[in-house]
Amino acid sequence: MKPREPSPIDRAALTADYLRVRAASEAICAPLETEDYQVQSILETSPPKWHLAHVSWFFETFVLKPYAPGYRPFHPLFERIFNSYYESVGPFHPRADRHVLARPTVAEVYRYRHAVDAAMRELLATCPESDWSTAAARTTLGLHHEAQHQELLHMDIKANFAACPLQPAYRERPEPERSGAAPALRWIERPGGVVEMGYSGDGFAFDNEMPRHRMLLEAHRLASRLVTNGEYLEFIEAGGYRDPRWWLSDGWAAIKSRGWSAPLYWAQGDRGWSEMTLAGPHALDPALPVAHVSFYEADAYARFRGVRLPREAELEAVLDNLPVAGNFAETGRLHPDRARDDTDGQWYGDLWEWTQSPYTPYPGFRPAPGALGEYNGKFMANQLVLRGGACVTPRWHMRPSYRNFFYPHDRWPFTGVRLAGDAA
Amino acid sequence: MKPREPSPIDRAALTADYLRVRAASEAICAPLETEDYQVQSILETSPPKWHLAHVSWFFETFVLKPYAPGYRPFHPLFERIFNSYYESVGPFHPRADRHVLARPTVAEVYRYRHAVDAAMRELLATCPESDWSTAAARTTLGLHHEAQHQELLHMDIKANFAACPLQPAYRERPEPERSGAAPALRWIERPGGVVEMGYSGDGFAFDNEMPRHRMLLEAHRLASRLVTNGEYLEFIEAGGYRDPRWWLSDGWAAIKSRGWSAPLYWAQGDRGWSEMTLAGPHALDPALPVAHVSFYEADAYARFRGVRLPREAELEAVLDNLPVAGNFAETGRLHPDRARDDTDGQWYGDLWEWTQSPYTPYPGFRPAPGALGEYNGKFMANQLVLRGGACVTPRWHMRPSYRNFFYPHDRWPFTGVRLAGDAA
Amino acid sequence: MKPREPSPIDRAALTADYLRVRAASEAICAPLETEDYQVQSILETSPPKWHLAHVSWFFETFVLKPYAPGYRPFHPLFERIFNSYYESVGPFHPRADRHVLARPTVAEVYRYRHAVDAAMRELLATCPESDWSTAAARTTLGLHHEAQHQELLHMDIKANFAACPLQPAYRERPEPERSGAAPALRWIERPGGVVEMGYSGDGFAFDNEMPRHRMLLEAHRLASRLVTNGEYLEFIEAGGYRDPRWWLSDGWAAIKSRGWSAPLYWAQGDRGWSEMTLAGPHALDPALPVAHVSFYEADAYARFRGVRLPREAELEAVLDNLPVAGNFAETGRLHPDRARDDTDGQWYGDLWEWTQSPYTPYPGFRPAPGALGEYNGKFMANQLVLRGGACVTPRWHMRPSYRNFFYPHDRWPFTGVRLAGDAA
């Protein structure tokens, strides 16, 4: 989230971006009932209403308050209740209790959004040149921040709808674009050597992607596509969840204490396995990628197959040489799709790929100064890096160097598994 | 909740009662925003929407399904999600997760209510005589059940609004009817001897109020009114919450682990103590009765004053000889009021009075047969009896023999304290 | 524990009592290895070493410090680490962490005991008459206190030995005194009316047994003996632990969350059910009384049989007219025995009988002044009364009016079940 100051940012272009991104958040929520905005079904999620307000709070706090002269906060308590975790900004409402915030209502939150939007348009138009580069950089950061919450909205809505016994559908099921079995899994041999990784361009990147630095890789190989539901089902049917051999010690403890025996949204009924999707429950399609597994499950599956998960540098080396294209949020599918053919590596989009790499600072990493330094840096413990984006990630928000991160037990993100191995 | 079969029940009168009670529940919710219907701020509460649906489920399950020929349940899953705790009826949605039920929406719940209402009106008009006495008794039980949930709605709405940092007001503050200090506390001497307690009439009563039986009381005395905020404040200011001498061992553990140092809705600010009410936060009025204390706090306060809490039989002996009148829900105040004068004993209404009597079965108690036997009997452990009703209790629902019960740590009910003592 | 001042206490007799009781505690521990003294297998228990020290601390704190001129405490930290729960005395070591007290060693604890004994002998011999009645009353209280800890030692040693996978035997198994089936269960009809209960003599009694007061009982009936293992097994085999109909709501929650499906020390193996005893594991004898059940299980069993548990006054009315005799600790069996014959009511000894009576103060109850007032009074919440004593209770310590009390989920005491019912 490094508010970098690249080539001069065009005011009109940034304003257009701003309006487009803000509108997209509201479009995501358009299918929701008022009640749906209020739910926090598991601790990790936030009510959709809260997301909509928090991203506005971000602009208010980091752009409007410092740069819009005379800006008056929309409500004196919003600083506290829509602050997510910025200790430097001040005390905040407990994360676990966001669902008790009946007020402000959904309508008030939309009024808040629109008041912030009006002030932002004004600021983008009138901000003096002396402030422009910082204000523009922070606005850009705010848009990428909002993109992250757009993905969270999809994740959280899915979790909420799945937690409701009525299992409602958030949207119609998209027509299947492809059908049939997944292409056979091939191994792609990759050379070792010193590679560069991390962001170095003059566009936007988060601080945690920098600095670009060298990294030494050993020769290795990567699977040609994501692991499928059908392949993962073999692991389940072979007793994978009952056999400690495949599991990290913490993973074994996790599946025992949480009672896990399949991916998050799977259910076994009279007619076999089904999977909850944003279009409601559907019969499990063995050709689709397995989704919503924890790192522990991804790692156990890899061990079951005698291989391992990729390192983040191994994936970045591939991503660096590919166009940013794939099954992203813009396709509107909001579900991972089968690999199209033998050449479809599913490197971008579909599902975030668990790596075996803990989320740690790159050599020379410096968090941004001030409260924005809390954006990424303070989470560099106990989490794992995921790469490549998912079907709920906006494509414009993606880069080869993008580092996502979650705790090893997290299953509500759109996570998937790519196998890797050492060179033969 | 014994579905007793008293003097023949008039169909028209019961239908009128039904419509009146059902309308009252909806009137309670009229001031709510859709978002307010969804909140479960603490484990003990339920979302208002859930209350509205559950009381309809009660009629559907215990009246319509058995007695309305061809009745088709409104929704196949409602049996599970709106069952509160009737194990005999089948498995039910976890109590702690009622807030995740975004669906059915509020509008659907109202449709559910109205479908049940239509079927109930039909049944009350056309039920054959052979079924009438049971159907009428169960309908009557359903209305008293709904009255209990009307009180819970007020309790839960208050808890939810207080949990929201914006601390909204559920309603306008009623004009103060009286003012000035509370009348001085007097001791009323009460004789010992064998008394009768429990319900024996031919109207409605819950099974836990029966059978009427004899009880031996020692001579004792009762305070002439409820303990006031001002009196309770003396306890706080004397260090009452820091002095283990006044506390039951479990009470001391409770206030330490929960961090309690004042009644539930009190807050200390720059301008002194305030109290959250259904009309929002207001400066603490020392003449009003202290409310929302746990049994542990009520008991500690009594010890601090060198006396004790009443026994339930001691209170029933008084209530038995008084008209059922006082500051009940019908006054619309929804807050306890100061004792009017020296003759105003506050025996009925204002606040439920903690007794020192554990909630146990009366000699000869028999729970109703079948699932309705779960209504009261299975809760006869670990709870205390409270007597007299509160400002959120419908007056028509009250009787001298009425036994309410809560856990000793519960503070979200409208509880208060009356002192008692042994005869001098 | 009211330190009452009855007929003048003879110094020589009290000294002899003192030495006898103190020796008995050490005799209980004689079979223990040093390691056994250190274990606290469940939260409710204490290491045997701690018991031995705590009872000495009691004499030191309540007799020696106030009445032995110039008495110097054995160790400055013992006041803190061997105080059980007397807030008035000062802060104390957390109950759950008594097992971490490696020091003082067992040998030092015995030195502590013997130093206290020497000082007590001196005091009992030389105490001036002006102090005698109080010092003697407190010494008597201390002996009854030690008797309670002798019972706790047996309970805790059993829990500790059962928790060890080696399941050692604390002692040899006593020769069976009787054999064969239990006598048939008969119902004894008992009249209603006003009875007196509570202690009124001039010997020792705890404060919670007083004052003697009148109580009105309805006609009822009591089972002629305790429920047997064989009878309880029928409950288990009829699916009793899987059927919510029999259970209090809190009881059902308890057995689900704790995974209970049989009494505490039962185990089902290849050769049927066995039971852990102080003589190690043995095949379950269907004629012996069922032991180590919680109140919830006792209550559910009674409901399964269509009856109920006794009230404490119902039991005291019987006990009041019987000699204090039965299978107490003095028999050395340390296990409940089968009813000898049709006349053997098992009213005293064998097992503490759960009543349905919550542990509450008698009318007119006053706790002792000062720290000793914490002995009983502050526990009068959330517990149930048990009556009659058990096979690990010293007989000399028992009275008809004796009230024992435990939480409804407690199973490590020597608890049993007597059925009761309302008059036919």
Added chain:
Amino acid sequence: MKPREPSPIDRAALTADYLRVRAASEAICAPLETEDYQVQSILETSPPKWHLAHVSWFFETFVLKPYAPGYRPFHPLFERIFNSYYESVGPFHPRADRHVLARPTVAEVYRYRHAVDAAMRELLATCPESDWSTAAARTTLGLHHEAQHQELLHMDIKANFAACPLQPAYRERPEPERSGAAPALRWIERPGGVVEMGYSGDGFAFDNEMPRHRMLLEAHRLASRLVTNGEYLEFIEAGGYRDPRWWLSDGWAAIKSRGWSAPLYWAQGDRGWSEMTLAGPHALDPALPVAHVSFYEADAYARFRGVRLPREAELEAVLDNLPVAGNFAETGRLHPDRARDDTDGQWYGDLWEWTQSPYTPYPGFRPAPGALGEYNGKFMANQLVLRGGACVTPRWHMRPSYRNFFYPHDRWPFTGVRLAGDAA
């Protein structure tokens, strides 16, 4: 713990090693009272008795059972109760309940040890050549395993003694070897480039140290000695534990929920800060290295100083070029010492140095086959690497490539802090 098969191992030499290491464990326990052997003061620790038995179980399970013909296990239940975490071997006694194992007694555990020793001597003398290389490799592994438990014994004894209010001394305080202030902290500039790390010799190493592989380092700098108590005190006095700026998000949550405001064994009294040591409590010496801090505290301290913690490769590159010498267990001090002079880098011994490197597999890592594969590999999640050994580590057990690992909240190991930074 890779049971590698290096140059032929000499039987006599291995037998001598075996006897020396086994004797050392018993010597560590020599000062203990029987009671001390039984204590498990915090969840992470084990009773010393359990350690002594478990290391014997290791030889029994992995050497004697497979290689000693006709070996009969000492006790059928020991397989279960002294198995630490080897799922492949079978079910095991819960870790948190090791303190309830009163039996076997300490004396029996010593008999167990000596029976295992006798069988091992026999095996080492008579094992056929065909088995020798594996049996010898596993024996060697067992000795390094025992060395790890010797360190754990010191850690656990310290935790246990500190948890006891009497705060006993495990041993006399060693005469101070040096005195005065610590030498000034200097920065040592270190070049970047490709380095090799990991074990490659033909002696013993654990599987997690292999394979030796290349690693690319950026230029960096390392502090010339460990952080001292005096320096750390400046952090505390500057409000470090109250300022979220310095803390990882998970670290801030940890210090809040655990109530930490100083290193584990520090206490503030009337006469200033003191520190619990294995020689009892002593006044805090500002020149000694700060010990018993969590990763979170080490990391926060580094941020407070504007620098960072080292990477494990950065430390290994230094260690690789130094003799394995320092304040190890053999010095008998059992406490970190001040840096002797400007040339004393404290690289080896004194305290394990937290690195910022998560504990992950090296490229090409393969766990040992069978149950021994559980030794290290399954813990490669959620932990951090520490380097260099401590004053309670046997020197013979150390290597430059040695990777120790703990959870970021662990404080009971002998941990310390070395600062690092990027090249200027």
